[in-house]
Amino acid sequence: MKLLLDLILRIDCWLLLAPLLPGIINKVKAWVAGRRGPPVLQLYYDLARLWKKGVVMSTLASPAFVILPALTWVALLSAAMLMPLGPLGAGLTFRGDALVLLYLLALGRFCTVWAAMETGSAFEGMGTVREVSYAVLAEAALIAAVLSLSVQSGSIALATMLGPPLGAGAVLLAAGLFIILLAENCRVPFDDPNTHLELAMIHEAMVLDHSGPPLAAILHGASMKLLLFAVLLVQAVLPIGQLQPLAAAAVLAAGVLGVTVAVGLVESLWARFAFRRVPLLLTTAFLLCLFALLVAWKGGPA
Amino acid sequence: MLLVLTVSNGLHFLVAWEVFAVCGYFLITLDGNKRAVRTAGWLYLATSHAGTLCLCVFFGLLAVKTGGWELGPLRGDASLAPLFWLALAGFGIKAGIFPLHIWLPSAHANAPSHVSALMSGVAIKMGVYGIVRFSGWLPVPAAAGWVVMALGATSALLGIAFALAQNDFKRLLAYCSVENIGIIMIGIGGALLARSHGDAAWGRLALAGALLHVWNHGAFKALLFFGAGSVLHATGTREMSRLGGLWQRMPWTAGLFALGAVAVVGLPPLNGFVSEWLIYLGLFDAVAGKQASAWVAMPAAILLGLAGALALATFAKAGAMIFLGAARTKSAALAHECGNWMRGPMLALAGICLGLGLVPTLVWPALTSAAGAWQPVQSGGLSDCGNGEADGQRAGYPHHSGPGIVPAAVIGLTIGETHAAKPSAGGAPAMAEVPLATLGWVQLGLAGLMAAAGTLLWRKVMANNLRRGPTWDCGYAAPAARMQYTSGSFAGLASAWFSWILRPLRTMRRVHGHFPAEAIYQERVPETVLDMVILPLAARGMQVSAAVRRLQHGHLSFYILYVVVALAALASLVLLENVP
Amino acid sequence: MERWAGINHQNLNLLIGLAIGLNLLALSTSRLPMLIRSMSAQGVILGVMPILMEPHADWRVLLVALATIGGKGLFIPGMLRRAMRAVRIDRELEPLIGFVPSLLLGAGGTIAAFALTPLLPLLAEHADSLLVPGALATVITGLILLIGRTEAVAQVCGYIILDNGIYLFGLLLIRAMPLMVEAGVLLDLTVGVFILGIIVDRIQRTFDSLDTRILTTLHE
Structure with a gap:
């Protein structure tokens, strides 16, 4: 019973808090640009509105077009259940759950991509190609990051992997994971979530044809993914496990907020990269994680 | 073919092997009045005999050294170790490890689809069987683990890179077999590496993953080849750029192919994920062990991840080009669904994929006993030191005699093993179990949640009113089937990173001047x-x-x-x- | 005193880590100003190192440190910037080795340097220092730049990074050898850059380009 209660609380936590992040990012961007910007809760309003709306579906698409966003959402929610939340721990933890998490993210991607290709639109094709191709490089970086966490903690279970502090490699890992966060969540400089120039988009181009409740599932899933990566980044770098529960929760929240603000600042201050430069940045992220791995392995300098 | 698996005499094995190879030739050339088919058959026969030649020498030398044709465990005799290279080459050709895979794509593509399914599902696994069998029986050179793992990682990455660049969907599946053999080889290499370093704990995990992947690959690749055969039967073309939109005409095939694609990419909750997960666990343990073997396990893990992501791209492409979007040619528009006789086996295979994915514990006893048979000394409950003495070949290595390595509880749901990562830490049981049962529950829960959420969303959409309209396409007024992404354009971005090995042939005529002639851009990836x-x-x-x-x-x-x-x-x- | 040495040791390793990071930055950038900036930052870092290594700095050590900072950190980059401005080129357009491959090569070289260093017969006092792998990695970076880039300014940068690697090796001998060796190297280099600056100017005037590949037309 207690377990069930815990699970429900946790799900609520992820479901309710996740849409805050894009709101904060937009607020930061507006603040840097000197505008007032949309309210922080804008995404909640959008989701509520979309949930009530009807759906227009392409004549080419199969019923899977409507169902696949739900599967993506489930994959991301399950991944979130595996991610420990500071003092709360993870909803479920076992040896090797880090890999399950990685592959759940891949499953989410596969479902999104399949739904995008259903429409036979050239724009969706474009977005899909970019998504799956850049994911290859991001995957290498992510595996290296998980390996480095695993090496320095001697474990493959996320709950213990994220516990101990990392030492010198932490800076490298933080930088690498931050770049991966930007890439996986299709933020600037990889993708511009605000643009309406379809040629320059990745994620937005893939979901062009969605509408109504499926689009709500996609948007909510995307915000959960952002929260997931922010939580991963903060816990991988900060020694949260050694703090008192309350302090740990506070540090975690502050860290996630910091990461979100940083994303907003990056989006305000950087322009989107030309697509040919994206592999270079992802390779950099991979190398950062790789060196973090080597530092963790060899004990490293200092 | 069964004969190959059952004989225990070297001479009989060779004869059975040869019969099996020749049968393969006749199966490939069933459709023998086409030139391409005959060429593929000849190529298969020639490479297969090159492999058999290696095996002849292998068995001959073995017989000379041991004085008889009887096969059996011969781990004690270190002078037999170099023979492993011959066996690797001979069986490697059959398995289709990367530089030796040359026969595989054309044979798989040109054989009738059910034969391709059989060949990919079972025949190339004979090579894997041979490697596992003889590396279990004979002593192996110290470098064997490194070489096999490096070969496996190369196969996995380059196999899938070639697969991504293909336009012929059966060739794509064939190259994907190369990738999967690579994944299996990574597992086997891990096992060999662990054995030669004396810490067998993670090695057995990798081996179990590899063996499970043999079965899994047999199931989902056969499913995919059946699907491909049904598409070929319905449309008469193997070129993906001529297909599209087939789901409307062939919903069963499309759905089952999608299921097979999810399995082959190694995504939860299907079976491909379970075996890849086991191999990953082995590799991660090896890296966390910080021994010399980590130097090869680390790149292998990263390359496995890369190959996984590329496989996702490949099968997203295959599924999308064949089944989704609008039909690109008339033959694709007029396709028809396959009959019950073709659907039945596909459903059965899909059931296997689903079953092995959701209840992986079913196969665990068989896997552990197989892994135990491969390495009888360790699983027999002897300590590592005793094993080191028993095996003369390993005498040069320092023994990480962690306390009580591998008790006899190998056979069971969880491998209760003490991790050898921290030999000096006084037996800190860092990674104790393989929670396969937990993974099963996770997969089951995931599948259930997906079904529930999918139904819920579908109901909600229906309640909210679903309208049909043309694809939006950013408001473009006259979308046409030719505007869709094709197989080449889909693969272009990622396969450009591999152009150094793919060496695509390009023909290009740019648009020139005011009244330009027809512009052409063709790209083809050769063998x-x-x-x-x-x-x-x-x-x-x-x-x-x-x-x-x-x-x-x-x-x-x-x-x-x-x-x-x-x-x-x-x-x-x-x-x-x-x-x- | 012990404590001081320990902290210095840590700081030294941190500086070498930074220098390695700058190596990779230099390999990955296509913009010449960025390349020059990373090179000059590396020069400054290298200049600080002798002061850290020798707590009782006599005037010679200080002089060399200052000369390194001044020469590699300020003077040579300034010269290169002037040359760059004079020929109005600010980015490498057609590298022989692309940026991603050269980055991967550099990283691979760095890892190899770290992996191979334990095999070298080093003094015990240098065993846990990053000096040797750092030096090797820097030399490899310089070589990749020299081989892979076609722009003369980028090649000069590669040459200087190569020299930085040799300088790092030289720091191993800071107790044993007079620092005059390093001073001599610095002098060589300065002269070299002078000459290169003149040559760059001449090439530019003659060929209207700084693409060193064109120079193959000069062979007989």
Whole structure:
């Protein structure tokens, strides 16, 4: 019973808090640009509105077009259940759950991509190609990051992997994971979530044809993914496990907020990269994680 | 083929192997009046015999060394170790490890689809069987683990890179077999590496993953080939750029192909994920062990991840090009669904994929006993030190005799093993269990949640009113099927990163001037290894043999001269040896 | 005193880590100003090192440190910037080795340097220092730049990074050898850059380009 209660609380936590992040990012961007910007809760309003709306579906698409966003959402929610939340721990933890998490993210991607290709639109094709191709490089970086966490903690279970502090490699890992966060969540400089120039988009181009409740599932899933990566980044770098529960929760929240603000600042201050430069940045992220791995392995300098 | 698996005599094995290879040839050339099919058959026969040659030498030397044709565990004799390379080459050709895979794509593509399914699902696994069998029986060289793992990682990455660049969907599936054999080889290499380093804990995990992947690959690849066969049957073309939108006409095939694609990419909750997960666990343990083997396990894990992501791209492409979007040609628009006789086996295979994915514990006893049989000493409950003494080949290695390595509880749901990562830490049981049962529950829960959420969303959408309209396409007024992304354009971005090995052939005519002529852009990926490495070498070989052939001219008197010269040479050799 | 040495040791390793990071930055950038900036930052870092290594700095050590900072950190980059401005080129357009491959090569070289260093017969006092792998990695970076880039300014940068690697090796001998060796190297280099600057100017005037590949037309 207690377990069930815990699970429900946790799900609520992820479901309710996740849409805050894009709101904060937009607020930061507006603040840097000197505008007032949309309210922080804008995404909640959008989701509520979309949930009530009807759906227009392409004549080419199969019923899977409507169902696949739900599967993506489930994959991301399950991944979130595996991610420990500071003092709360993870909803479920076992040896090797880090890999399950990685592959759940891949499953989410596969479902999104399949739904995008259903429409036979050239724009969706474009977005899909970019998504799956850049994911290859991001995957290498992510595996290296998980390996480095695993090496320095001697474990493959996320709950213990994220516990101990990392030492010198932490800076490298933080930088690498931050770049991966930007890439996986299709933020600037990889993708511009605000643009309406379809040629320059990745994620937005893939979901062009969605509408109504499926689009709500996609948007909510995307915000959960952002929260997931922010939580991963903060816990991988900060020694949260050694703090008192309350302090740990506070540090975690502050860290996630910091990461979100940083994303907003990056989006305000950087322009989107030309697509040919994206592999270079992802390779950099991979190398950062790789060196973090080597530092963790060899004990490293200092 | 069964014979190959059951015999325990080297000579019988060779005979059975040869029968099996020749049967393969006849199966491939069932459709023998096409030129491409005959070429593929010949290529298969030639490479297969190259492999058999290696095996002949292997068994012959083995018989010479042991004094008999009987096969069995011979781990004690370290002088047999170099023979492993021969076995690796011979069986590797059959399995289709990367540089030896040249026969595989054309044979798989040109054989009838059910034969392709059989070949990919079972026949190439014979090679894997051979490698596992003989590496279990015979001592292996110290470098074997490194080499096998490196070969496996190369196969996995390059196999899938080639697969991504293909336009012919059966060739794509064939190259994907190369990738999966690579994944299996990574697992086997891990096991060999662990054995030669004396810490077998993670090695058995990797081996169990590899063996499970053999079965899994048999199931989902056969499913995919059946799907491909049904598409081929319905449309008459293997080119993905001529298909599209088939789900409307062939919903069953589309759905089952999608299921197979999820399995082959290794995504939860299907079976492909379970075996890849086990291999990953082995590799991660190896890296966390911080031994020398981590140097190869680390890149292998990263390359496995890369291959996984590329596989996602590949099968997203295959599924999308064949089944989604709008039909690109008339034949695709007029396709028809396959009959019950074709659907039945596909459903059964899909059931296997789902079953192995959701209840992986079913196969665990078999896997552990197989892994135990491969490495009888460790799983028999002996300590690592005793094992090291029993195995002379390992004498040079330091023993990380962690407390009580591998108790006899190997056979069971969880491998209770003490991790050898921290030999000095006084037995910190860092990674104790393989929670396969938990993974099963996770997969089951995931599948249930997906079904529930999917239904819920579908209901909600229906309640909210679903309308049909043309694809939006950013407001473009006249979308046409030709505007869709094609297989080449889908793969272009990622396969450009591999152009150094893919070596695509391009024909391009740009748009020029005010009234431009038709512009052309064609790109085709050849069988690079065959066309650019093997064939030129073979041509060089032909030149040499043509020169030698001049000795063969039919004049009897010259032949007698040869005999005399040879005798004189032999005699002088003997004489020279006798001179001190 | 012990404590001081320990902290210094840590700081030294941190600086070498930074220098390695700058190596990779230099390999990955296509913009010449960025390349020059990373090179000059590396020069400054290298200049600080002798002061850290020798707590009782006599005037010679200080002089060399200052000369390194001044020469590699300020003077040579300034010269290169002037040359760059004079020929109005600010980015490498057609590298022989692309940026991603050269980055991967550099990283691979760095890892190899770290992996191979334990095999070298080093003094015990240098065993846990990053000096040797750092030096090797820097040399490899310089070589990749020299081989892979076609722009003369980028090649000069590669040459200087190569020299930085040799300088790092030289720091191993800071106790044993007079620092005059390093001073001599610095002098060589300065002269070299002078000459290169003149040559760059001449090439530019003659060929209207700084693409060193064109120079193959000069062979007989």
